[in-house]
Amino acid sequence: xxxxxxxxxxxxLATEPYCKATGQVRMGASGIGWKAAEGQVEALQGITxxxxxxxxxxxxxxxxxxxxxxxxxxxxxxxxxIYTRSGTMHKLDGFTADDFEPLRDGIKRLFHGLTLELxxxxxxxxxxxxxxxxxxxxxxxxxxxxxxxxPMGYV
Numbered sequence: 001x002x003x004x005x006x007x008x009x010x011x012x013l014a015t016e017p018y019c020k021a022t023g024q025v026r027m028g029a030s031g032i033g034w035k036a037a038e039g040q041v042e043a044l045q046g047i048t049x050x051x052x053x054x055x056x057x058x059x060x061x062x063x064x065x066x067x068x069x070x071x072x073x074x075x076x077x078x079x080x081x082i083y084t085r086s087g088t089m090h091k092l093d094g095f096t097a098d099d100f101e102p103l104r105d106g107i108k109r110l111f112h113g114l115t116l117e118l119x120x121x122x123x124x125x126x127x128x129x130x131x132x133x134x135x136x137x138x139x140x141x142x143x144x145x146x147x148x149x150x151p152m153g154y155v
Contacts, residue, residue: 004028006106008099009037012076013059014091016047023057025092027106031066032082034059034092050088061090069107071100072119081119087135089149121146 006027013021013034021043023036036044036057044057052059061082068083078100079093095103104116129142137149 006102006110008095010094012093013044013049013052014074014076014079014093015049015052015059015089019043019047019049021057022094027103027110029063029110031063032061049090050084050086051090059090063111066111066114068117069111069114070117070119071103072121083135089135089137119146 006025008025010022011025011034013019013023013036021036021040023034023040026033026035041055041057044052044054049059051061061084065084065086066082067085068081070081070083072079072081074091074093076093078095078097079091080095080103082090082092084090100116107114107116126142126147129140129147132139132141132146133152136152138152138155139146139149141147
């Protein structure tokens, strides 16, 4: 990885539930991009993700549109939750624990004013709690810790 750009492979675009497309994430001075790996564009057909262009299979998030970036444990290892100023939340999963420090340092260097926040999730498995709404998502919380999110279109 060069000093001016970060790059990660085998990363899932998890913004849309059940999307199984992997690709490459690049972070640079202009923002964050995800591009579907060769042969993965077919898995994107029929989904609607703000900012995703088809048939190219590319997601581009401009630096000035980024509001918050969070790191959390997910089923596929670790993931990023990227909140935009328009209220959309994008999820990128498939990072390893070793990716945390390069991401934290790169985000701080590339996107002045943003930091990589740690998102501590609840693992209790309870079926009661409280809901919170942020942008286009509903978050179910247990003991004030998020358990899962749902896009409002699925509520």
